[in-house]
Amino acid sequence: MTSHQKGKPHHFKKKKRHPIVHGIATHRKFMLTYMFNLIKIINRPAMYFLFFLGFGVVNLSAFLFYLIELGINPRLNGYLDAVYFAVTTLSTVGYGDIVPVTFWGKILSMCMMFFGVAVFVMFTAVIARSLLDVEPILKELFYGVDEDE
Numbered sequence: 001m002t003s004h005q006k007g008k009p010h011h012f013k014k015k016k017r018h019p020i021v022h023g024i025a026t027h028r029k030f031m032l033t034y035m036f037n038l039i040k041i042i043n044r045p046a047m048y049f050l051f052f053l054g055f056g057v058v059n060l061s062a063f064l065f066y067l068i069e070l071g072i073n074p075r076l077n078g079y080l081d082a083v084y085f086a087v088t089t090l091s092t093v094g095y096g097d098i099v100p101v102t103f104w105g106k107i108l109s110m111c112m113m114f115f116g117v118a119v120f121v122m123f124t125a126v127i128a129r130s131l132l133d134v135e136p137i138l139k140e141l142f143y144g145v146d147e148d149e
Helices: 019-042 045-069 079-090 103-143
Strands: none
Touching (some): 019 103, 045 079, 045 103, 079 103
16 A cells, blocks of 8 residues: 555655754754753752862862961961952962962962862763763664663
């Protein structure tokens, strides 16, 4: 039986898409899948924990740096400078415009570097795990491979 005999007009047969149109449609599906999974990553309890941990480490580091270096460090003009120093040190960027001048300030900044690396490694691990959860979906989207195969 042809599709026309089944009650469907023959012009409603599924046509093969042009490769560019297929690529655009696949890209759109990929981006939607990526965005939904990015939302899932952010909504994980581990991410909430890491956000609060990062926020706490930045504030504690800034507060301690402010207490140690206030009045001694000529480049430390206020608490915002201490927060700026904490963020640049914890992220291991370290611009060098604000540097510790006291012994305990230098010890604190070394500890901040280690904590910063640890927190960023944890963020990376959570995001990598979430991307591995998306892999079967992406395989099915691009290759038509089912997870059971």
